[in-house]
Amino acid sequence: MRVAGFLLQWIVKALAVVLAITILNFFLLRLAPGDPAMVMAGEAGSADQTFLDQVRHEYGLDKPLPAQLAIYVEKVFTINLGESYRFHRPVAAMLLERLPATLLLTGTAYAFALILGPLLGALAAMRPRSLLDRAISVLSLFFYATPIFWIGLLLILLFSVRLGWLPPFGMHGFIPPDGLLAQALDTLQHLLLPAFTLGLFYIAVYIRLTRASMLETAGLEYVKTARAKGLPEWRVATAHILRTALLPIITFAGLQAGQLVGGALVVETVFAWPGIGRLAFDALFQRDYNLLLGVFLLSSLMVVFFNMLTDVVLRLADPRVGARA
Amino acid sequence: MRIEALNGIAGRFLIALMALMAVGIGLAKADPVRGGTLNSTLWPEPPGLIIGINLNAPTLLPATKIFEGLLTYDFNLNPEPMLAKSWEVSKDGLIYTFHLRHNVKWHDGAPFTSKDVVFSLTKFIPEVHSRSRATFKRVQVTAPDDYTVVVTLKEPYGPLLRSFDAISAPIVPAHIYEGTNYRDNPANRHPIGTGPFKFDEWKPGQYIHLVRNDDYYIKGEPYLDDIYYRFIPDSASRALALESGQVQLATQNDLELVDVKRLNSNPSLKVTTKGWEWGSPISWLEMNIRRKPFDDVRFRKAVMYALDRNFIRDTIFFGFAKVATGPIHSSSPFYTDDVTKYAYDPAKAKALLDEMGLKPDADGVRVKIGLLGLPYGEMWDRLSQYIKQALGAVGVEVTLQPSDVAGWGNRIANWDVDMSTTYLTTLSDPALGVARTYLTDNQKKGVLFTNTSGYSNPEVDKLFAEAASLPDQDKRKALYDKAQKILTDQVALAWLVELQWPTVYSAKLKNVVINGLGPNGNFASAYFEK
Secondary structure (H helix, E strand, C coil), rough: HHHHHHHHHHHHHHHHHHHHHHHHHHHHHHHHHCCCCHHHHHHCCCHHHHHHHHHHHHHHCCCCHHHHHHHHHHHHHHHCEEEECCCEEHHHHHHHHHHHHHHHHHHHHHHHHHHHHHHHHHHHHCCCCCHHHHHHHHHHHHHHCCCCHHHHHHHHHHHHHHHHCCCCCCCCCCCCCCCCHHHHHHHHHHHHHHHHHHHHHHHHHHHHHHHHHHHHHHCCHHHHHHCCCCCCCCHHHHHHHHHHHHHHHHHHHHHHHHCCCCCCCCHHCCCCCCCCHEEEEEEEEEEEECHHHHHHEEEEEEEHHHHHHHHHHHHHCCCHHHHHH | CHHHHHHHHHHHHHHHHHHHHHHHHHHHHCCCCCCCCEEHHHHHHHCCCCCCCCCHHHHHHHHHHHHCCEEEEECCEEEEEEEEEEEECCCCEEEEEEEEEECCCCCCCCEEEEEHHHHHHHHHHHHHCCCCHHHCCCCEEEEEEEEEEEEEECCHHHHHHHHHCCCCCCCCCCHHHHCHHHCCCHHCCCCCCCCCCCEEEEEECCCCEEEECCCCCCCCCCCEEEEEEEEECCCHHHHHHHHHHCEECCCCCCCCHHHEEEECCCEEEEECCCCCCCCCCCEEEECCCCCCCCCCHHHHHHHHHHHHHHHHHHHHHHCCEECCCCCCCCCCCCCCCCCCCCCCCHHHCCCCCHHHHCCCCCCCCCCCEEEEECCCHHHHHHHHHHHHHHCCCCCCEECCCCHHHHHHHHHHHCCCCEEEEEEECCCCCCCCCHHHHHHHHHHCCCCCCCCCCCCHHHHHHHHHHHHCCCCCCHHHHHHHHHHHHHHHHCCCCHHHHHHHHCCCECCCCCCCCCCCCCHHHHHHHEECCC
């Protein structure tokens, strides 16, 4: 009963949030000057009134704004994201087509960061101000502060142009090899550079977060008690400090998981990775309202969903969370 | 003896050299080789592949391999056969008769006939083609038989013969489009044309794949097996792809010009700026003549004197440009350089501003204006920054107004701007691509690429109208010469440079740029040297 009540409450909240996001995004996009017809005319270097009228009529852009919103909201609630203005294809199909590529890239980088980040952070925290701690801290700060596109380009220069080990862009080779295993290896080769680039950015956050959280926890009274009881240091670190220190990391990981679906705009652009982030980036400049709203809707749904999941996981990791609520 | 011996050696050396040269000549004239895959960059991903419904550059590059026109044009814009093997124009310039090839098939196997041409010119183009519909609304098209098409004008129209290329008048299959909603036709996602390459696959976000049309009407052509147009969103990555040999062709705005300079020194790549004669792009600074101080011709002249266009050519466009002298591109047969010219002379600019009464204040500022720069990347941003600096030096304070394409277009189309930069293809004939920017009756608020500056001169209107209606090229040129003189004297726009878009391609790739349509040609004769 308690679980059902919790779920129902969440679903109502989630729907309200998604509706609010949809409406807000709808108006935000319309605030930007120019529309898809103007972009198409601009790119074609040619236009006449007939062309602009045709395009606007076709997309329903000649209707008043509230009418356009009503049509869109109605469509969303019947699970129809409409058609891309630019590509004349269903938005849902375009998103689904790009989703595997995005999930493969962000998922790999995320897993890489989630495993290595807390590990390195914990290592640094165990011997504060040691050489290892300083090295890990400086590197994580460097990767967090350096523009990700620059790291990506440098990695391409080194591994693709100089050494010729890895392909510079794309998700598949130009001539796909025969056999599933060979194709998987081919994709893996293409995945390494972008996933590593993106992973470096993610990992830095986890290192900083784990280190700070562990140091903070290590100073708490109950840790002193554990040490006073004569527990070995590794046991104090893993069972007492890390478990508590992991709570903010779980929260952050949950929040970030929701964003993974939105794609990695910069990395996807530099490495020509055919994911959702790049689709959104292009759609923005092309004023492809439906496509953009589709990306926003999908991302917001995922953020809401993973927030909920994070709540559940936190309750499991820390019984106090549920008790407080 | 010694001399004889030397002669002997020299003689043998000479013979060897001649033999080598003969081999070299033999290689140069080597027969094209069948086979190979061409990988080209393409960016951005085009919205579609049907010419007319879309006219974006990334639509045209692949689509001109699939669809063809009746004619194509050489580097001097003289017509050459394509789907029409020959043609005649009546003496009065009113009747154009095209004789079509007999052995042409659509990619779905259906025969190509005059019915397709009549449908394309009278129904498809007037409905969807924003650039050509005005031209083809003037004509009547009939087909006396399956392989003859007669195009009749009510009154002569000079540019008509330069309007039959695959971009201006693409011929589409009547059996697929007739009676349908052209924009929604399912064939738009799987185009059926007559060209040397057939559409195979479009992998969204990745590539468009075209394959060899084995039934092409020229025996043995095309030579390439297939073409991939690969979407690589980052210009640095595109340059790297060329350097690593993964792609063999990039053109137009694909590359930053600073990269082209580097690629030019790579022995496995070639760079040409030919092939844009048909498009003839000119960049300019447009001043909104409806607003002060731009309504005063002295101010516009001052702007011309204040800008060092040699600097723009050399530093901003890295030499891939030519200083523009006026509204008509220097590769056009209607171009004249007998116009009012404005060499860089800031002192003259200041004198003109003084004469207008625009005196500098304590900070040296005479007047403040805004500049909406073309948002097409860093090169154009640098142009805006240079203009700000150069006009600042004569006391005109410029505020840069950054935007994206949609916002830029919206403001210019609605005349909501002081000054803006842009470039426009001036096309194969001034009546098609030049007049639109200056005609009084083409001031159409809300529509981009019309006369947005607000320039108006009845004499120029008359000259353009008369020149468009004459069939005689010499008479037309005399009228255009006059128009060029007036427009430059009045500085209707501040023309900057003619853009010379580089096409960078693998040194092994031959016959890429063979006529005035350049990379927008059909690539039937392109091949890879073994």
